[in-house]
Amino acid sequence: MKSTETQITDPVIEVEKLNFYYGSTEALHNIDLQFPRRQVTALIGPSGCGKSTFLRCLNRMNDMIDGTRVEGSLRLNGMEINAANLDVIELRRRVGMVFQKSNPFPKTIFENVVYGMRIAGIRDRTVLAETCEKALRGAGLWDEVKDRLNQSALGLSGGQMQRLCIARAIAVNPEVILMDEPCSALDPKSTARVEELIGELRENYTIIIVTHNMQQAARVSDYTAFFFEGLLVEFGLTNQLFMKPRNKQTEDYITGRFG
Numbered sequence: 464m465k466s467t468e469t470q471i472t473d474p475v476i477e478v479e480k481l482n483f484y485y486g487s488t489e490a491l492h493n494i495d496l497q498f499p500r501r502q503v504t505a506l507i508g509p510s511g512c513g514k515s516t517f518l519r520c521l522n523r524m525n526d527m528i529d530g531t532r533v534e535g536s537l538r539l540n541g542m543e544i545n546a547a548n549l550d551v552i553e554l555r556r557r558v559g560m561v562f563q564k565s566n567p568f569p570k571t572i573f574e575n576v577v578y579g580m581r582i583a584g585i586r587d588r589t590v591l592a593e594t595c596e597k598a599l600r601g602a603g604l605w606d607e608v609k610d611r612l613n614q615s616a617l618g619l620s621g622g623q624m625q626r627l628c629i630a631r632a633i634a635v636n637p638e639v640i641l642m643d644e645p646c647s648a649l650d651p652k653s654t655a656r657v658e659e660l661i662g663e664l665r666e667n668y669t670i671i672i673v674t675h676n677m678q679q680a681a682r683v684s685d686y687t688a689f690f691f692e693g694l695l696v697e698f699g700l701t702n703q704l705f706m707k708p709r710n711k712q713t714e715d716y717i718t719g720r721f722g
């Protein structure tokens with residue numbers, strides 16, 4: 464079996480022959496990858512190998528960068544993500560994103576969580592309140608903020624803000640949550656809390672997480688994809704990839720020989 468071939472039944476996202484270009488520079492080369500449903504997949508690899516570029520292909524965040532181009536196929540539950548007539552706002556509801564640096568809006572905690580629902584035109588106070596509570600409970604933040612929902616989100620700690628952003632992402636009931644180094648700005652305690660949360664969220668969501676931290680990848684993910692210079696070098700069960708990599712480059716990377 465090739466080191467990128469691992470059998471996935473019922474994948475939520477299927478990527479086939481993906482090439483990605485910034486202008487005339489090809490940043491991703493011929494990527495084939497299937498993401499298992501309701502599992503955590505970590506994307507690892509040295510700086511500049513294309514992890515974030517790849518992640519952003521999955522909900523078309525690269526559309527915002529001028530001069531970019533995609534070739535190949537990316538399907539979300541069978542739907543072509545790059546279709547010209549696709550509703551990109553709806554795609555980003557279905558494939559939510561949490562960034563490296565938490566990005567709460569300068570609004571109340573409540574308004575941050577229900578933001579996506581307001582955009583979707585939902586006005587019913589009861590529905591908004593119920594969803595807000597459910598999302599905050601889901602993000603493990605309810606007990607800490609339930610008495611201050613109408614206070615500014617900017618008064619929260621860094622770790623709380625990141626969990627608020629996770630609550631905002633899950634409030635609109637996504638199928639997939641993309642996380643781009645979600646703990647890199649957090650202290651160890653907040654990092655542990657977010658990692659624990661990722662473990663809980665995988666009951667209901669598919670999570671794809673970019674991380675520089677190999678211990679973190681080993682702790683939180685079920686599957687791992689190793690990228691190098693725009694290529695997918697190896698994909699497989701996390702335990703297997705870390706314990707018994709099939710590829711020499713993967714072994715060199717995870718044992719710290721480069722990167």
Ligand SMILES: Nc1ncnc2c1ncn2[C@@H]1O[C@H](COP(=O)(O)OP(=O)(O)OP(=O)(O)O)[C@@H](O)[C@H]1O
Nearest residue numbers: 485490508509510511512513514515516517528675
């Ligand atoms: N907006 C952009 N315009 C042009 N080139 C870009 C842009 N963003 C990234 N690149 C290039 O694409 C390649 C992949 O970058 P990318 O940020 O996806 O890598 P990464 O693996 O996520 O890196 P890091 O771990 O440092 O965040 C790099 O060569 C980078 O310089």
